[in-house]
Amino acid sequence: MQKEKVGLIYLWSPIDEKSRESLKVIEDIEKEYRDMLKVFKIDVYKNATLAARLGDVEALTLYYTKDGKVVKKDNNIEKDAIIENIKELA
Numbered sequence: 001m002q003k004e005k006v007g008l009i010y011l012w013s014p015i016d017e018k019s020r021e022s023l024k025v026i027e028d029i030e031k032e033y034r035d036m037l038k039v040f041k042i043d044v045y046k047n048a049t050l051a052a053r054l055g056d057v058e059a060l061t062l063y064y065t066k067d068g069k070v071v072k073k074d075n076n077i078e079k080d081a082i083i084e085n086i087k088e089l090a
Contacts (some may be wrong), residue, residue: 006067006089008082011038011051011058019059020082022077029082036090 011035012019023041030039044051044059051057054070062082064072066089074085 005036007040007063008086009036009042009054009065009070011042011044011054011061011063012057013059015045017038017061020071022060024080025077025082029079029086033083033086037086045089059068 006027009031010023012026014025026039026041030037042051044057047059048071054063056073060075060077062069062074062077063072064085072085072087074081076082
């Protein structure tokens with residue numbers, strides 16, 4: 001994990017329709033907030049071991065990091081809620 005920016009780790013699955021739809025939201029946020037945010041997208045289907053290191057392999061899960069440490073876990077994939085969390089951590 002990086003320490004310079006707020007981190008957003010998105011656990012998603014290509015076999016889950018809602019997960020694929022939410023990927024677009026995450027990518028839009030990544031573009032819009034690229035100066036203050038680093039996004040990591042983890043496909044839990046292909047990278048279950050990596051996802052498990054976070055203690056979770058459930059798709060549609062967000063982890064927020066600050067200073068290289070996980071500070072929040074959330075399942076709310078609504079764009080406004082994600083942006084609010086990012087701004088609180090920045």
